[in-house]
Amino acid sequence: MSTSVYDSPVFHMACHQFDLVADFLEIPESLRDRLKMPRRALTVSIPVRRDDGTTTVFTGYRVQHHLTLGPTKGGIRFHPDVTMGEVAALAMWMSWKCALTGLPYGGAKGGVCCDPSQLSIGELERLTRRYTQELIPFIGPQLDVPAPDMGTNEQVMAWIMDTYSLQIGHCVPGVVTGKPVGLGGSLGRRESTGRGVAYLISRAMDTLGIRAEGATAVVQGYGNVGSVAASSLAKQGVKILAVSDAYGGIHNAAGLDLQALNTYVAQTKSVVGFPGAEPVSNAELLLIPCDVLIPAALERQITGENASKIQCRILAEGANGPTTPEADLILEQRPEIFLIPDILCNSGGVIVSYFEWVQDLQSFFWGEGEVMDKLYRILEQAFNQTLQLHRKRAVSMRFAALSLGIKRVWEAKQTRGLYP
Numbered sequence: 001m002s003t004s005v006y007d008s009p010v011f012h013m014a015c016h017q018f019d020l021v022a023d024f025l026e027i028p029e030s031l032r033d034r035l036k037m038p039r040r041a042l043t044v045s046i047p048v049r050r051d052d053g054t055t056t057v058f059t060g061y062r063v064q065h066h067l068t069l070g071p072t073k074g075g076i077r078f079h080p081d082v083t084m085g086e087v088a089a090l091a092m093w094m095s096w097k098c099a100l101t102g103l104p105y106g107g108a109k110g111g112v113c114c115d116p117s118q119l120s121i122g123e124l125e126r127l128t129r130r131y132t133q134e135l136i137p138f139i140g141p142q143l144d145v146p147a148p149d150m151g152t153n154e155q156v157m158a159w160i161m162d163t164y165s166l167q168i169g170h171c172v173p174g175v176v177t178g179k180p181v182g183l184g185g186s187l188g189r190r191e192s193t194g195r196g197v198a199y200l201i202s203r204a205m206d207t208l209g210i211r212a213e214g215a216t217a218v219v220q221g222y223g224n225v226g227s228v229a230a231s232s233l234a235k236q237g238v239k240i241l242a243v244s245d246a247y248g249g250i251h252n253a254a255g256l257d258l259q260a261l262n263t264y265v266a267q268t269k270s271v272v273g274f275p276g277a278e279p280v281s282n283a284e285l286l287l288i289p290c291d292v293l294i295p296a297a298l299e300r301q302i303t304g305e306n307a308s309k310i311q312c313r314i315l316a317e318g319a320n321g322p323t324t325p326e327a328d329l330i331l332e333q334r335p336e337i338f339l340i341p342d343i344l345c346n347s348g349g350v351i352v353s354y355f356e357w358v359q360d361l362q363s364f365f366w367g368e369g370e371v372m373d374k375l376y377r378i379l380e381q382a383f384n385q386t387l388q389l390h391r392k393r394a395v396s397m398r399f400a401a402l403s404l405g406i407k408r409v410w411e412a413k414q415t416r417g418l419y420p
């Protein structure tokens, strides 16, 4: 099958990972395209009236990877570099993530090629509403349920829910997750991805015999995922040495004061210039010696160039796709680094999104303790299953996680009858 419409390094990366696992699972050649290629992919153009009276037309995407196990699920990204290929790769990874964690979903992802930091709040709202308007025939609580990703947040989810509900004629909270709690959002969703990352890091530390107290961590991407993971680790006594964002990074060998940093970021919108820390580039930051390295921004940060130089005990992939296949080959020769692969590491977000969807469908809401208990139970099971396969078959943690996810989707397709 031609992949040209999806042509991008990130999509090729996701396909390469799939092909390796398909060989291992002995999936017949004739079924591989059906498992790999998106079921549906939509491109929309989004005209937005700017505050100065002019109009800009943005391009948006939504990809639904498979619908074999239920509705599709996955975030919406607002970022200047979004492409159809990137969104298709992210949707494929969502499928394997949902299957690995046992959620009744296929994967999806959406994106709009824009820089949200350059839009006023009014422009952002008009863009979100028009994008949602274009998606209305394709989304819904039983069809496809978006959520936040890079560059989007609870407010954006609230506009999506409102636009969809106005069209349908009644309130439909289950069309989107990651909403404000006051609109049917789940307690704990905002923090769930970062807390899940920190939980799995604790499990990896237990496995390796590393004590949290006095351990060190470095975080690339101090947004929703990175900042919550950092704060959760700091609460366990881990020292956060360095963090970064799109504008640059900061480093303090004695550890950063996260409370002061969060106040600074709330005021300035960046970590750059935080008093008492040295500036560091995003590239340099990845090479700082530490116990835990957390890439929590874009794809393809750990590459064939720097994989032999990173100096951590645990590589915890908060981001989707931060490690290239070339880097994977190098890391496989470095058993001293324990990998928590993306589809496991950042799955806390979609797990609590699932809880939010269930609560919305039942109009019956849970306490935060219940949400967190259920989240950690699912993460524990997924971690143990991945670790077990990694040890039993002597494959990498990424390979083990992907195998578990892909096998479940393949089996479901076979049981339903080949081409659902």
Ligand SMILES: NC(=O)C1=CN([C@@H]2O[C@H](COP(=O)(O)OP(=O)(O)OC[C@H]3O[C@@H](n4cnc5c(N)ncnc54)[C@H](O)[C@@H]3O)[C@@H](O)[C@H]2O)C=CC1
Pocket: 075, 148, 149, 150, 151, 152, 193, 220, 221, 222, 223, 224, 225, 226, 244, 245, 246, 247, 282, 296, 297, 298, 299, 318, 319, 320, 346, 347, 349, 350
């Ligand atoms: N928000 C969620 O619930 C989930 C997010 N993820 C993944 O986590 C990653 C981060 O997402 P969020 O924290 O939600 O996004 P966010 O928009 O809240 O934060 C992203 C952060 O990364 C920084 N950043 C952007 N480009 C960068 C670069 N080139 N170098 C360093 N930093 C850069 C931004 O300045 C910002 O601080 C993405 O890969 C996303 O797909 C995965 C699962 C769930």
Ligand SMILES: O=C(O)CCC(=O)C(=O)O
Pocket: 073, 074, 075, 076, 094, 097, 145, 146, 147, 148, 149, 177, 178, 320, 346, 347, 349, 350, 351, 353
């Ligand atoms: O919460 C969700 O539904 C999806 C989150 C997401 O986009 C991801 O896990 O990459």
